[in-house]
Amino acid sequence: MLGTYYYHEIIRKTIIGFGTLFNQIHIKHQGEDGSTTISDMRVPLAYGPIQKFLARIRQQADLNKPVQISLPRMSFEMTSIQYDPTRKASLTQTFKAVSGSNLKKVYLPVPYNIGFDLNIMVKLNDDGLQIIEQILPYFQPAFNISINLVDSIGEKRDIPIVLESINFQDDYEGDFSTRRALIYTLRFTAKTYLFGPIADSSEGLIKKVQVDTYTGDSVRGARREMRYVVTPRAKVDYNNDNTSALTDAISATDVLIPVVSSADFSIGDRIIIGNEIMYVKEKPTAVQLYVERGYESTSATEHLVNSSIDKLTVADDQLVEPDDDFGFNESFTFFSLNPNGDFALDWSSDVPIYTLSEPNFDTNLL
Numbered sequence: 001m002l003g004t005y006y007y008h009e010i011i012r013k014t015i016i017g018f019g020t021l022f023n024q025i026h027i028k029h030q031g032e033d034g035s036t037t038i039s040d041m042r043v044p045l046a047y048g049p050i051q052k053f054l055a056r057i058r059q060q061a062d063l064n065k066p067v068q069i070s071l072p073r074m075s076f077e078m079t080s081i082q083y084d085p086t087r088k089a090s091l092t093q094t095f096k097a098v099s100g101s102n103l104k105k106v107y108l109p110v111p112y113n114i115g116f117d118l119n120i121m122v123k124l125n126d127d128g129l130q131i132i133e134q135i136l137p138y139f140q141p142a143f144n145i146s147i148n149l150v151d152s153i154g155e156k157r158d159i160p161i162v163l164e165s166i167n168f169q170d171d172y173e174g175d176f177s178t179r180r181a182l183i184y185t186l187r188f189t190a191k192t193y194l195f196g197p198i199a200d201s202s203e204g205l206i207k208k209v210q211v212d213t214y215t216g217d218s219v220r221g222a223r224r225e226m227r228y229v230v231t232p233r234a235k236v237d238y239n240n241d242n243t244s245a246l247t248d249a250i251s252a253t254d255v256l257i258p259v260v261s262s263a264d265f266s267i268g269d270r271i272i273i274g275n276e277i278m279y280v281k282e283k284p285t286a287v288q289l290y291v292e293r294g295y296e297s298t299s300a301t302e303h304l305v306n307s308s309i310d311k312l313t314v315a316d317d318q319l320v321e322p323d324d325d326f327g328f329n330e331s332f333t334f335f336s337l338n339p340n341g342d343f344a345l346d347w348s349s350d351v352p353i354y355t356l357s358e359p360n361f362d363t364n365l366l
Contacts, residue, residue: 078115106196162191254293271310
């Protein structure tokens with residue numbers, strides 16, 4: 001697998017996100033009466049090591065020279081990258097993600113901590129205190145920023161930025177002509193995730209999800225209690241079965257609809273006329289259906305005579321595509337003990353008691 005090129009720019013995005021937190025820090029200087037603002041300055045922020053800025057300050061100590069780095073100033077830099085075992089994911093190696101109409105296979109992200117130093121350089125201690133007080137209250141000790149880690153699959157996560165420590169240094173040596181620099185160093189850790197390569201999956205839309213729940217402390221002897229199954233539920237007729245047709249026009253409020261024949265319909269069927277889904281409640285006669293209109297969040301509308309009536313069946317469910325508007329079929333199966341009446345060591349020996357189905361769970365997966 002090594003040698004497959006990919007670049008999600010996650011570390012770069014984390015650096016940019018961290019720096020963005022501090023690019024709107026201001027300091028103000030008041031007059032002697034305390035009510036008049038003499039100056040309002042946004043503190044410059046740059047990426048780079050503190051030693052670089054201190055060297056330039058020392059080399060250009062004369063405040064009148066135009067090549068002077070003015071204070072106050074802030075700089076930040078990435079100082080470390082370290083694996084975080086406390087946030088290790090499960091043993092599953094991949095998961096599926098949707099990108100447009102394509103299903104992607106994505107390796108589970110790996111948790112890494114990225115260390116940052118934020119350096120605050122000021123000439124006056126009051127300037128440093130103003131800057132510090134605009135930063136510290138937001139970290140208790142973490143502040144979350146939202147970063148779009150992988151654009152191609154829309155993987156967006158909240159990344160905690162944790163304030164680890166605060167150090168203070170008064171960089172002042174020599175006589176009164178020597179430039180003074182007060183330096184505050186704030187150390188942070190960004191708890192981010194690194195993703196591996198993303199590959200196209202040939203499996204298409206996931207057609208079935210099954211979850212079994214067990215009770216008990218023993219891994220081998222735990223008894224299965226319930227099985228939850230979800231499958232896609234079509235909201236469009238894909239196979240154009242043309243089961244029947246209207247023998248008369250109907251309004252948006254009619255619930256007794258005239259059909260050529262009701263023989264091919266059953267109570268509980270979903271039918272669709274145009275874009276409206278209906279639910280068959282009863283079959284009063286051989287040429288009538290009693291239905292619930294505007295089923296599954298569709299709109300009840302007028303329909304003309306001879307409009308085609310199609311059934312939405314399992315065959316339609318199998319033809320659902322990732323970009324389609326679809327719902328879900330849900331079922332809950334509850335299990336008893338095995339036929340011998342004792343706890344089953346062989347999980348397959350559990351006996352289903354009954355199954356509940358929820359056919360109208362209508363949340364779009366996409």
